[in-house]
Amino acid sequence: MPAPAALPYPPGRAPRRALWAAPMAGGASSTALVVAVGAAGGLGFVPAGYLSPDAFEARLAEVEAATDAPWGANLFLPGPTAADTAAVAAHAEALRPVAERLGVALGAPAWDDDALDAKVEVLARHRPAAVSFVFGVPDPAVVGRLREATGAAILATATTPAETVQVAGAGVDAIVLQGAEAGGHRGVLVDDPALPGGGELVPLLDLVAGARRVTALPLVAAGGLMTGAAIRAALDAGASAVQLGTAFLATPEAGTSTVHRRALLDATFAGTTVTRAFTGRPARGLANALARGFPDAPSAYPEVHHLTRPLRAAAARAGDADALHLWAGEGWRAVTEEPAGELVARLAREAGL
Numbered sequence: 001m002p003a004p005a006a007l008p009y010p011p012g013r014a015p016r017r018a019l020w021a022a023p024m025a026g027g028a029s030s031t032a033l034v035v036a037v038g039a040a041g042g043l044g045f046v047p048a049g050y051l052s053p054d055a056f057e058a059r060l061a062e063v064e065a066a067t068d069a070p071w072g073a074n075l076f077l078p079g080p081t082a083a084d085t086a087a088v089a090a091h092a093e094a095l096r097p098v099a100e101r102l103g104v105a106l107g108a109p110a111w112d113d114d115a116l117d118a119k120v121e122v123l124a125r126h127r128p129a130a131v132s133f134v135f136g137v138p139d140p141a142v143v144g145r146l147r148e149a150t151g152a153a154i155l156a157t158a159t160t161p162a163e164t165v166q167v168a169g170a171g172v173d174a175i176v177l178q179g180a181e182a183g184g185h186r187g188v189l190v191d192d193p194a195l196p197g198g199g200e201l202v203p204l205l206d207l208v209a210g211a212r213r214v215t216a217l218p219l220v221a222a223g224g225l226m227t228g229a230a231i232r233a234a235l236d237a238g239a240s241a242v243q244l245g246t247a248f249l250a251t252p253e254a255g256t257s258t259v260h261r262r263a264l265l266d267a268t269f270a271g272t273t274v275t276r277a278f279t280g281r282p283a284r285g286l287a288n289a290l291a292r293g294f295p296d297a298p299s300a301y302p303e304v305h306h307l308t309r310p311l312r313a314a315a316a317r318a319g320d321a322d323a324l325h326l327w328a329g330e331g332w333r334a335v336t337e338e339p340a341g342e343l344v345a346r347l348a349r350e351a352g353l
């Protein structure tokens with residue numbers, strides 16, 4: 001097998017180690033986490049998801065003021081606008097008792113595009129080493145715009161070999177492969193409502209092998225990677241770098257909520273599950289009551305995300321681990337509270353990076 005292709009980082013902006021801390025929108029990927037990972041030679045990511053363009057701009061300025069190390073950014077691509085409104089209304093009705101228990105009203109299930117165009121222009125004014133897209137095939141013009149403005153390596157996320165071919169067609173420089181084990185939202189290009197995972201659930205090592213058969217682009221492997229041995233296996237299978245999310249969630253630098261952090265460390269949960277109940281897009285998290293209780297939740301992102309937002313905020317305030325999205329990959333039992341820089345150094349050492 002030929003050696004994996006090198007990631008085309010801009011000159012002077014390559015991280016020392018092929019180990020990335022995944023973008024984790026919603027708070028976990030704090031500036032402190034991005035800075036600590038970068039200082040340890042890894043690549044931390046600033047997620048744009050859910051932020052306003054101004055808040056994204058402020059985050060990027062904060063990171064650039066805090067570190068000279070390379071960093072990456074991540075953008076959500078908007079999905080279809082045609083949610084099944086009757087199905088969303090039925091989900092709202094089913095969730096009403098939970099909202100009442102928490103003393104809040106559900107939110108309005110609106111569609112939005114996560115302000116993609118404005119965030120692209122914000123990012124174009126900064127100096128990321130890598131930019132990754134998730135939830136779709138980026139417009140080749142946007143890929144070109146960001147590459148030209150920032151010099152960054154541009155990536156898109158795929159969950160199957162077929163999706164790998166699709167995103168490669170957009171002219172990206174490399175591909176983030178998200179295996180079935182991954183925590184958080186599944187990066188399926190189109191959420192197939194007939195499938196619980198929104199698409200085929202391909203385990204990471206099979207995905208890397210399958211993607212290598214269909215593209216020569218560099219691959220970044222994500223999903224369930226918690227140990228040096230697992231990282232080594234992904235690299236040996238043909239990945240050029242690895243991206244870890246859950247492994248960083250309990251580090252002191254992460255902005256993970258107290259309830260989420262405690263749930264990951266208590267190990268009281270029996271496992272993880274993929275659910276649309278919280279956001280209308282399949283996502284893997286700890287199998288709490290809300291994740292298990294609504295198997296028929298509709299495919300309607302971001303409508304359901306907006307619908308449940310007040311409920312989730314109230315659950316976080318109340319310390320209620322039953323009604324909060326507790327994103328976690330299948331390897332969550334191996335989370336540690338090590339400082340992020342020590343975690344990067346230890347995993348790199350164990351993986352022989």
Ligand SMILES: Cc1cc2nc3c(=O)[nH]c(=O)nc-3n(C[C@H](O)[C@H](O)[C@H](O)COP(=O)(O)O)c2cc1C
Pocket residue numbers: 022023024025026028047048049074133134157178181182183184185222223224225243244245246247327328329330331
């Ligand atoms: C809390 C959390 C938030 C996430 N948010 C994002 C995001 O904003 N953008 C993205 O591309 N992936 C996101 N992901 C998925 C990660 O990029 C990655 O695929 C996943 O964390 C890898 O699996 P692991 O958690 O088992 O390491 C998120 C994952 C978690 C756990």
